[in-house]
Amino acid sequence: MLYFSRWKAVAVLLTAAIVCLCAVPNFFSERTFQSLPHWAQRAVVLGLDLQGGSHILLEVDSAAVRKEKLQSLLDDVRRSLREARIPYTGLAVRGEQVEVRVTNPGNQPQALTKLRELSQPLGGLLSATGQRSLDITDAGGGLIQLRLTDAAITERIRQAVEQSIQIVDRRVNELGTVEPSIQRQGIDRILVQVPGLQDPTRLKELLGKTAKLTFRLVDVSGSLEDALQGRAPPDSEVLYGTAKEGKHPYLIKKQVMVSGEELTDAQPGFDQRTSEPIVSFKFNTSGARRFAQVTQENVGRPFAIVLDNEVISAPVIREPILGGSGQISGSFTVEQANDLAILLRAGALPAPLTIIEERTVGPGLGQDSIAKGKLASYVGAVLVLVFMFVTYGVFGLFANIAVAVNVAMIFGILSLLNATLTLPGIAGVVLTVGIAVDSNVLIYERIREEVRHGRTPITAIDAGFTRALATILDSNITTFIAAAVLFFIGTGPVKGFAVTLGIGIVTTVFTAFTLTRLIVAWWVRMWRPRHVPI
Amino acid sequence: MLYLIVAVLLAVAAVVCALVVLGVIPHLRLVPDDTKFDFMRFRRISFPISATLSIIAILLYFYHGLNFGIDFVGGTLMEVQEKAGAADLAKMRSTLNGLGLGDVQLQQFGSPDNVLIRIAQQPGGDEAQQAAVRKVRGALGDEVDYRRVEVVGPRVSTELLAYGTIGLMLAIVSILVYLWFRFEWQFALGAMIANVHDLVLTIGFMSVTQVDFDLTSIAALLTILGYSLNDTVVIYDRIREMLRRYKRMSMPELLNISVNSTLSRSIITHVTVTLALLALLLFGGQAIHSFTATMMFGVVLVGTYTSVFIAAPILIYLGVGTSRLATGEPEAEAKTSKARA
Numbered sequence A: 001m002l003y004f005s006r007w008k009a010v011a012v013l014l015t016a017a018i019v020c021l022c023a024v025p026n027f028f029s030e031r032t033f034q035s036l037p038h039w040a041q042r043a044v045v046l047g048l049d050l051q052g053g054s055h056i057l058l059e060v061d062s063a064a065v066r067k068e069k070l071q072s073l074l075d076d077v078r079r080s081l082r083e084a085r086i087p088y089t090g091l092a093v094r095g096e097q098v099e100v101r102v103t104n105p106g107n108q109p110q111a112l113t114k115l116r117e118l119s120q121p122l123g124g125l126l127s128a129t130g131q132r133s134l135d136i137t138d139a140g141g142g143l144i145q146l147r148l149t150d151a152a153i154t155e156r157i158r159q160a161v162e163q164s165i166q167i168v169d170r171r172v173n174e175l176g177t178v179e180p181s182i183q184r185q186g187i188d189r190i191l192v193q194v195p196g197l198q199d200p201t202r203l204k205e206l207l208g209k210t211a212k213l214t215f216r217l218v219d220v221s222g223s224l225e226d227a228l229q230g231r232a233p234p235d236s237e238v239l240y241g242t243a244k245e246g247k248h249p250y251l252i253k254k255q256v257m258v259s260g261e262e263l264t265d266a267q268p269g270f271d272q273r274t275s276e277p278i279v280s281f282k283f284n285t286s287g288a289r290r291f292a293q294v295t296q297e298n299v300g301r302p303f304a305i306v307l308d309n310e311v312i313s314a315p316v317i318r319e320p321i322l323g324g325s326g327q328i329s330g331s332f333t334v335e336q337a338n339d340l341a342i343l344l345r346a347g348a349l350p351a352p353l354t355i356i357e358e359r360t361v362g363p364g365l366g367q368d369s370i371a372k373g374k375l376a377s378y379v380g381a382v383l384v385l386v387f388m389f390v391t392y393g394v395f396g397l398f399a400n401i402a403v404a405v406n407v408a409m410i411f412g413i414l415s416l417l418n419a420t421l422t423l424p425g426i427a428g429v430v431l432t433v434g435i436a437v438d439s440n441v442l443i444y445e446r447i448r449e450e451v452r453h454g455r456t457p458i459t460a461i462d463a464g465f466t467r468a469l470a471t472i473l474d475s476n477i478t479t480f481i482a483a484a485v486l487f488f489i490g491t492g493p494v495k496g497f498a499v500t501l502g503i504g505i506v507t508t509v510f511t512a513f514t515l516t517r518l519i520v521a522w523w524v525r526m527w528r529p530r531h532v533p534i
Numbered sequence B: 001m002l003y004l005i006v007a008v009l010l011a012v013a014a015v016v017c018a019l020v021v022l023g024v025i026p027h028l029r030l031v032p033d034d035t036k037f038d039f040m041r042f043r044r045i046s047f048p049i050s051a052t053l054s055i056i057a058i059l060l061y062f063y064h065g066l067n068f069g070i071d072f073v074g075g076t077l078m079e080v081q082e083k084a085g086a087a088d089l090a091k092m093r094s095t096l097n098g099l100g101l102g103d104v105q106l107q108q109f110g111s112p113d114n115v116l117i118r119i120a121q122q123p124g125g126d127e128a129q130q131a132a133v134r135k136v137r138g139a140l141g142d143e144v145d146y147r148r149v150e151v152v153g154p155r156v157s158t159e160l161l162a163y164g165t166i167g168l169m170l171a172i173v174s175i176l177v178y179l180w181f182r183f184e185w186q187f188a189l190g191a192m193i194a195n196v197h198d199l200v201l202t203i204g205f206m207s208v209t210q211v212d213f214d215l216t217s218i219a220a221l222l223t224i225l226g227y228s229l230n231d232t233v234v235i236y237d238r239i240r241e242m243l244r245r246y247k248r249m250s251m252p253e254l255l256n257i258s259v260n261s262t263l264s265r266s267i268i269t270h271v272t273v274t275l276a277l278l279a280l281l282l283f284g285g286q287a288i289h290s291f292t293a294t295m296m297f298g299v300v301l302v303g304t305y306t307s308v309f310i311a312a313p314i315l316i317y318l319g320v321g322t323s324r325l326a327t328g329e330p331e332a333e334a335k336t337s338k339a340r341a
Helices: A006-021 A030-035 A062-083 A105-116 A150-174 A201-208 A224-228 A285-297 A334-346 A363-392 A394-416 A423-452 A457-489 A492-527 B002-022 B039-063 B089-097 B125-143 B154-182 B185-209 B215-245 B251-261 B263-283 B286-311 B322-326 B331-340
Strands: A053-060 A088-094 A097-102 A134-140 A143-148 A181-185 A189-195 A213-217 A236-241 A249-253 A263-270 A277-283 A303-307 A310-313 A325-328 A353-361 B075-082 B104-108 B114-119 B144-152
Touching: A006 A394, A006 A492, A053 A150, A053 A201, A062 A088, A062 A097, A062 A105, A062 A143, A062 A150, A097 A105, A105 A134, A105 A143, A143 A150, A150 A181, A150 A189, A150 A201, A150 A334, A189 A201, A201 A334, A201 A353, A201 B125, A213 A249, A213 A285, A224 A236, A224 A249, A249 A303, A263 A334, A277 A285, A277 A334, A353 A363, A353 B125, A353 B154, A363 A394, A363 A423, A363 B002, A363 B144, A363 B263, A363 B286, A394 A423, A394 A492, A423 A457, A423 A492, A423 B215, A423 B263, A423 B286, A457 A492, A457 B154, A457 B215, A492 B215, B039 B185, B039 B251, B039 B286, B075 B125, B089 B104, B089 B114, B089 B125, B114 B125, B125 B144, B125 B154, B144 B154, B154 B185, B154 B215, B185 B215, B185 B286, B215 B251, B215 B263, B215 B286, B251 B263, B263 B286
Parallel strands: A236 A310
Antiparallel strands: A053 A189, A053 A353, A088 A097, A097 A143, A134 A143, A181 A189, A213 A303, A236 A249, A263 A277, A277 A325, A303 A310, A353 B144, B075 B114, B075 B144, B104 B114
C-alpha cells in the first residue's frame, strides 16, 4: 500500500497538478481571459443568485396551438371541397375534430379521396414513421370526421416551441443585455436567463406579447350596434381599441389584407408634423403589392391596424399607399414605440407564451451572498484545518494539503465544465471539505488502532490505509448516489449543489487513494519512523 | 465587528498551531483509546425514545404542518431593501394589504432595512401571479430596491413538490439497492430504518421551527441522508469485518466492539462537520440560514445518535449473525479464520 512506482507517483502528481491548473483562468482579469485561445476560455460561471439577473420560465400555450391547428384544418377542408365542387353542410370544429356532411351521398367516395389528400405523412422523407397527420372516419350518412393524430399535434407543438425560441432569442437580444441564455426545457417550455437584468418588467412585457400584426379593413356596411348585440356579419368581428383610447369597439373584417409576416423592417421614430412617437415599417415585395392594391380600391374608407386582437389605430385611407412602407401611430410613448418596433422586427410568436416561474436577483443581494459565502468558507476552512492539525500533528498537515488540493481540483473541474456556481453550490464545496476530512480521519484512526494492536509503524500505516480505503469507497459511493439523484431530478440551485457535491466526492476519493498515500509514503521513506506520531 | 471576530479566531488558531508544533501541548485526543461503552444496553432506552420521537414528528407533520415555501405551494416572494434606512413594516403592511392580494406576510430579514414579502398564490393561474407582482411594484415604487423577486406559478410548484418527493424516494431506494449488493439484506434494511428515522426527525424539527420548506430543504434532507448513510456504512463496514473475524462472539458484544472502535472517528468527523456548518450558520448570511440550521440538526444531532444507538443495535433484531451461530461451525474452522485475519 505504501509503495509507489516512480511513474505512478508522477502520474498522480501530474493529474492533480493539471486539474488544479484548470482553475487558474478564474483568477484572470476579463481582458486576459478574453485574450486566451478559445479552448482555454474555461471558468466557473456564477449563477444568477450570485451575480444577479433574471430567470424566467415560459410555457408555450399548447391549447392555443391545438386550436389554431384545428382552425386551419377547417379552412383546408373548406378549400378542398370547394375546389372539387362538392356541396357540403355543417362544416365545423366539434371538440377535438372537424366534421363535415356531404350533401349528396353520391359524392361521398370522391369527398373522402379528396380529403385524404390533406393527411400528410409525418417526420419528413428520411425519417418517415408511417404515421400520418389525420385520422379520417366515414361516420355514414355523408358525415365525415377528421381528427388530428396525437403525433401531428406533438409535431406541431415541437415546431411552435422551436419557432418561439428563435423569436424569443431575437426579442431578448434587442434588449442589449450581456449573454442571455435561451434554452428549451421539457416539451413545451423555454427557459430565459438574463444575467445582470435588475428589473425584468420590460423583458416580461416583450415576451408576453404574441405580436400578431394584421392590416384589415373596417366593416362600414355592417352595423356596429347589431354586432355588439352578438349579431356580427359572418365575415366580420368586433375588436376593441387600446385602453388608452377608451377601448372603443370597431367592426373589423375577418379577412387579412396584409399580415406582420410580410414586414421586412420596423423602426421607431417621430411623426414629422405632430412629433408624436411612431413606428415606421416596410413591406416585402408581395406585401407591398397587396397593400398597394387594397389601398387603391378602398380610398376614403378606414382600415385597422390590429395587434394581438387589439385595434391600435384605424385611420382613413386618404390616398393609395404604393411605396410599400408606412407608419403606425397610436399615441405611443417613446418606449412603447420602441418595443413595438422590436416586436415587429422579431416576428410573431406561433402561440402565446405564459410566464410560469420567475426568479430575479438584484446585483446587491448577489454580491452580499458572494461576500458572505466567501467569509463563511474561509472561516470554516480555517477552523477545520486548525482542528486537524491539532488532532493529528504532521499527519494533520498532510490531510490539510490533501484537502487544499481537493478544493483546487473541484474548482478545476468546475471550470473545465464551465459549470455554474450557485450559493447552494458553495455550501456543497464546504460540505465536501467535511467529507474530505472524514476520509483522512478514517485512515488515521485506523492507523492509531493498528498501532494499538501492536503493529510496527510501517505495517500499521500500511494496514490502516488498506482497511480504511475500502470503507471510504463504500461511504463515498452512497453519498455520490444521493448527489446523482439530486442532479437528475433537481432544478436550478439544487442542481448546482449536486454538481459540486458529486465532483467533490470524486476528487475526495482520488486524493484519499493517491495523494494522501503518496505523501505518507514519502514521509515514511524519508524518516523511517520508530513510532507513528498520530 | 465580523472581521474582528475572524481576526481573533485566526490569532487563536495561529497560537494553538504554534504550541502544537513546539510540542507544548500534545495532540488532541477527543476520545480515549480503547473505550468500552456498553452501547447495546442503551437500546432498551434509545429504541423507545426514538419510536416516541418519530411518532411525535409524524404527528407534527400532519397536525402542525411544514411551512411550505413558494417553491411548493406557488406564490410570490420578494426581498426588498428600503433605500431610506430602516423599513417601516407597519406602513408597508398597510400599503400592501390595501392591494387586495389576500394573504400578504411581511418579515424583517437580516438587517433592519430588509423586508421579506410573501404573497399567497393568487387565484387565476399564472398570469394572476404576474399581475400581483406588478401591483406590489407599483405600490412600493422606487422607495425600495428589489433585491429578489421569485414568482412560482401553480403548475411549476406542483411539479417541484412531486419531483422533490420522487427524488427523496429514489435516493433512498437506490442507496438501499447498493447496500444490499455490498452487504447483506439485513444491513440494507437496518440502514433504511436508521435513515428514515433521521429524515422523519428532521422533518419534525422543520415543523417545530417552521423554517421555510423549499427546494434547498430537499437538498438539505438529501445531504443529511448522505451523511447519515456515510456514518452507518462506516460502522457496518466494521461490523462486517468483525463478523468475519470473530465467528463465535455474541452479537451485542461484537456490535459494542465495532461501535467503540469507530467511536473516535465518529466524534472527530462530526466535530469537523460541525465546525464547517457553524461557519456557514454564523457567516453564511440569511439566504442559507435555514439550510444550515436543518443540516446542523440532521447531521450533527440526529445522524450521530442514529448510527450508534439505532443503526448498530437494530442488527440484533434483524437477525444478523444468528445463522452463523446456529450452524455451529467447528472450532477448527473458527481458529483458521482467526489466524487468517
